Amino acid sequence: MPEKVVVTGMNIISSLGLDLQTNWNNLVAGKSGVKKISLFDASRNITRIAAEVPSEFEEFSRKYIKKRAGSQMTRVTKMCVACAKEAVEKSGIDFEQMDKTRCSVILGVVNTGNSSTEKETTHQNRIFKSMTNSMSAWISLDYQLMGPNFVVNTACASSAYAISLGYEMIRNNQADLVIVGGADSIVNFEEIEGFNSLYAISVENNPPEKASKPFSKNRDGFVIGEGAGILILESEASAKKRNAVIYAEIAGYAITSEGYNIMAPMKDGEGMALTMEKALQNAGIYKEEVDYINAHGTSTELNDRYETMAIKRVFGDRAYKIPVSSSKSMIGHTIGAAGAIEGIITILSILNGIITPTINLDLPDPDLDLDYVPNQSREKEVNIALSNSFGFGGHNATLVFRKYS
Amino acid sequence: MALITENTRKEVTDIVYNFFADECEVDIKDIHSDTNIINDIDGDSLMFLELIEIFKKKYNLDIELKTIGKYSVKHPVQTIGQLIDMQLLIIEHENKLLEFDQ
Numbered sequence: 001m002p003e004k005v006v007v008t009g010m011n012i013i014s015s016l017g018l019d020l021q022t023n024w025n026n027l028v029a030g031k032s033g034v035k036k037i038s039l040f041d042a043s044r045n046i047t048r049i050a051a052e053v054p055s056e057f058e059e060f061s062r063k064y065i066k067k068r069a070g071s072q073m074t075r076v077t078k079m080c081v082a083c084a085k086e087a088v089e090k091s092g093i094d095f096e097q098m099d100k101t102r103c104s105v106i107l108g109v110v111n112t113g114n115s116s117t118e119k120e121t122t123h124q125n126r127i128f129k130s131m132t133n134s135m136s137a138w139i140s141l142d143y144q145l146m147g148p149n150f151v152v153n154t155a156c157a158s159s160a161y162a163i164s165l166g167y168e169m170i171r172n173n174q175a176d177l178v179i180v181g182g183a184d185s186i187v188n189f190e191e192i193e194g195f196n197s198l199y200a201i202s203v204e205n206n207p208p209e210k211a212s213k214p215f216s217k218n219r220d221g222f223v224i225g226e227g228a229g230i231l232i233l234e235s236e237a238s239a240k241k242r243n244a245v246i247y248a249e250i251a252g253y254a255i256t257s258e259g260y261n262i263m264a265p266m267k268d269g270e271g272m273a274l275t276m277e278k279a280l281q282n283a284g285i286y287k288e289e290v291d292y293i294n295a296h297g298t299s300t301e302l303n304d305r306y307e308t309m310a311i312k313r314v315f316g317d318r319a320y321k322i323p324v325s326s327s328k329s330m331i332g333h334t335i336g337a338a339g340a341i342e343g344i345i346t347i348l349s350i351l352n353g354i355i356t357p358t359i360n361l362d363l364p365d366p367d368l369d370l371d372y373v374p375n376q377s378r379e380k381e382v383n384i385a386l387s388n389s390f391g392f393g394g395h396n397a398t399l400v401f402r403k404y405s
Numbered sequence: 406m407a408l409i410t411e412n413t414r415k416e417v418t419d420i421v422y423n424f425f426a427d428e429c430e431v432d433i434k435d436i437h438s439d440t441n442i443i444n445d446i447d448g449d450s451l452m453f454l455e456l457i458e459i460f461k462k463k464y465n466l467d468i469e470l471k472t473i474g475k476y477s478v479k480h481p482v483q484t485i486g487q488l489i490d491m492q493l494l495i496i497e498h499e500n501k502l503l504e505f506d507q
Contacts, residue, residue, distance in 0.1 A: 066429075066430055066447070067427075067428065067430050068428045068429055068430070068447070068448075068449070068452075071428075124451070124454070124455060124458075
């Protein structure tokens with residue numbers, strides 16, 4: 001019998017806060033973290049807004065990262081490491097009591113953010129700051145873990161892939177504990193310019209907090225967000241052995257490729273639907289059991305249209321009864337970190353019986369007619385929930401979370 | 406080729422102690438000649454290279470990294486005292502460090 005995989009720790013750093021509880025409170029309140037860009041002078045960019053992590057982060061990170069190591073990390077790497085260390089601390093893990101050869105780190109990392117925005121890059125630290133594997137390496141080094149540590153890059157689905165791979169390692173008895181998640185920031189001149197040229201990001205700079213509006217008729221692209229999300233995955237046996245608090249169970253997942261286009265999702269959401277179908281099969285879940293879907297919900301024309309079509313294709317008439325919401329309406333699109341952050345929000349919805357809203361849904365798109373939990377959070381018992389992540393390049397992932405009992 | 410005076414020794418020692426105290430966030434009073442750089446104060450091998458760069462600039466040294474690399478294979482540095490001694494030898498002999506060693 002394969003091991004049951006449970007979540008025993010989690011943490012978020014985002015534009016809405018530097019810790020899990022602050023993030024959750026702000027998400028439930030339907031707050032937006034989107035503001036005018038402060039990390040660099042964006043006056044030459046068409047888009048001049050983003051969901052930046054609060055400026056207090058640098059000081060906050062010193063609690064977890066020594067000066068010497070910090071000088072070899074980018075701001076994004078620090079987000080990842082600080083997020084992971086707080087997750088480990090709060091989950092009460094004592095690695096000295098564990099078999100470190102069976103503890104791993106798998107992260108979704110698209111880049112380390114060693115861009116023109118990054119400060120204090122020198123010829124001596126440039127390589128360390130640029131190494132995408134540095135995030136998993138630093139975490140592994142900090143706890144002297146000896147199981148594999150590595151990163152996976154599947155664009156916006158990266159950290160959902162990391163969670164999937166961590167789940168597999170535990171399920172297959174290759175690990176007792178895997179730290180999974182991701183961190184990202186593309187708040188810099190060149191990437192914003194690049195996404196502007198692809199017409200992928202919102203150009204509605206005023207007011208910033210209204211720019212990310214998934215599923216609405218006037219959506220005009222995603223809003224760049226930054227942050228980190230970390231989960232501690234553990235075998236149920238390991239969690240029970242150390243009397244850990246268990247937040248949820250990962251019931252299953254699916255990762256697929258669309259084989260279609262480097263940027264656009266497969267027509268009518270066929271690839272997205274396939275991914276959700278496979279995830280439900282993998283988890284052994286009936287469609288009638290799904291209580292909530294945390295959507296990829298980017299606020300782009302195609303994603304929101306196709307994701308809606310995909311949900312209808314999978315769930316039929318029941319699609320209209322399943323609340324579907326987009327966290328990106330509040331924290332923007334955190335790219336490599338999105339899968340982990342939104343997975344954690346999904347778990348918090350299960351734990352608290354509250355579904356976070358899709359804010360800025362003031363002008364509904366008549367073609368998009370599901371229950372998107374508009375503008376206000378909602379109390380609802382959630383036993384089983386999906387979290388979708390779909391990335392440029394046709395990288396799809398759906399995670400299935402179940403209330404632990 | 407420079408003459409190492411007591412003044413040079415003191416200057417190098419002060420720079421090394423202050424560098425490690427600052428980078429490793431430890432009290433300078435806790436750093437001694439026999440302090441192990443990695444085990445005692447959580448230092449790393451890159452710090453050695455950074456110090457060489459500092460001394461190269463300060464004393465205008467003509468020394469190639471490969472020369473230091475070859476020397477340190479035979480004379481590995483583990484403690485603060487060993488590191489100071491090696492820096493003084495580098496200042497004294499520069500690129501002739503290996504000739505001195507023969």
